[in-house]
Amino acid sequence: MKGIIFRALEDLVVAQHGMQTWDSILDKVNLSDRYYLGPKSYPDEELFSIVTEIGSILNVELPVLIRSFGEYLFGYLAKSHADIVSQFQTFESLIEGIDGVIHKEVKKLYQEPNLPSILVTTIDDKTLKVIYDSPRKLCFCSEGLIYGAASHFGIQVDIEHPKCTHHGADVCELIVRKTA
Numbered sequence: 642m643k644g645i646i647f648r649a650l651e652d653l654v655v656a657q658h659g660m661q662t663w664d665s666i667l668d669k670v671n672l673s674d675r676y677y678l679g680p681k682s683y684p685d686e687e688l689f690s691i692v693t694e695i696g697s698i699l700n701v702e703l704p705v706l707i708r709s710f711g712e713y714l715f716g717y718l719a720k721s722h723a724d725i726v727s728q729f730q731t732f733e734s735l736i737e738g739i740d741g742v743i744h745k746e747v748k749k750l751y752q753e754p755n756l757p758s759i760l761v762t763t764i765d766d767k768t769l770k771v772i773y774d775s776p777r778k779l780c781f782c783s784e785g786l787i788y789g790a791a792s793h794f795g796i797q798v799d800i801e802h803p804k805c806t807h808h809g810a811d812v813c814e815l816i817v818r819k820t821a
């Protein structure tokens with residue numbers, strides 16, 4: 642996982658709980674003095690152990706925690722890659738452009754990124770179906786990113802998650818419905 646994802650998580654923890662909490666989390670998972678650099682890759686396990694530690698400190702279930710991290714992450718990525726996100730004028734075009742535009746740009750900017758496959762189809766003028774497929778199983782992060790994208794465009798969405806790899810499905814299905 643790229644350092645930029647860890648940096649976003651650090652930013653969120655520091656903003657809400659202070660630098661000492663971030664340092665003590667790193668100590669607890671034996672990553673003391675780890676300083677994440679945006680373009681560098683780090684083992685996925687480091688992210689998972691940091692997130693698990695945060696979940697147990699805050700007593701929050703992992704799907705809930707990862708979803709809210711995803712929501713924060715969207716704003717973080719939109720700021721650090723404003724040139725990419727500002728190409729999109731609507732929520733729908735951004736979601737439809739995740740694989741073919743956004744992550745395609747990410748592949749040019751970062752060395753060997755590990756990206757999911759995200760297939761989007763339109764169901765009706767208020768509803769999109771998003772198929773998320775990745776060995777990293779970060780579907781809850783995807784949900785959060787989509788909520789973050791919705792608030793970026795000043796709209797509200799509901800997401801149903803009828804098929805999930807955490808419950809035995811081959812891929813995750815997210816039904817994204819505009820509510821306001």
Ligand code: HEM
Nearest residue numbers: 642643718722725754755756757775777779783786787790
């Ligand atoms: C709603 C929009 C988006 C969704 C649903 C999404 C989904 C994801 C997910 C779930 C991952 C984790 C890797 C995995 O699951 O296999 C990821 C990785 C990543 N995404 Fe996106 N993404 C979105 C928008 C963006 C934007 C706007 C940017 C920045 C331009 C971006 C850049 C990245 C980067 C740098 C990584 C890390 C790759 C790595 O660690 O090697 N994404 N994306």
